[in-house]
Amino acid sequence: MTAKDIFEKLGYEQKENSDEGIQYIKRDKDSELQRVGMISIKCIEFYISSKEILVNTTYEHRNEKVSTSDSGILNFEEFNAVQKQVLELGWQLGD
Numbered sequence: 001m002t003a004k005d006i007f008e009k010l011g012y013e014q015k016e017n018s019d020e021g022i023q024y025i026k027r028d029k030d031s032e033l034q035r036v037g038m039i040s041i042k043c044i045e046f047y048i049s050s051k052e053i054l055v056n057t058t059y060e061h062r063n064e065k066v067s068t069s070d071s072g073i074l075n076f077e078e079f080n081a082v083q084k085q086v087l088e089l090g091w092q093l094g095d
Contacts, residue, residue, distance in 0.1 A: 003085035010077055012044070022046040022085065037062030044074075044082065051091050053082060 004014055007024045016023040028040040038059050045054045058068045074082060 001084075003081055003088050006077075006081040006084055007044075010081060012042075012081075019048065021048050022089075024081075044078070046085060046089065048089065053086075 007014065010026070012024040012026045014022065015025050022045070024044045026042045028042065038061050041058045041060065043054075043056050043058065046052075047054070054070070055074060056068055056070045058066060060066055
């Protein structure tokens, strides 16, 4: 199973796959935040040239305002998917 397959199984959609990076997005449909009119969108991005991973959550508010949080929180299944993606990219310590 590829990293993309694992992310898709977790509800993520791959939005970008280029020489610059890979981006997975998950729109949280069953969030408690929906009760107060917000939708959360989790984004995991891999920046290939700098070998960096960014995890953030964007909140879309009912009044059309948008805010972003660099939460950096992954559950264990997401961590495993990230680890698989890193292996597929061939990133190693000391490179």
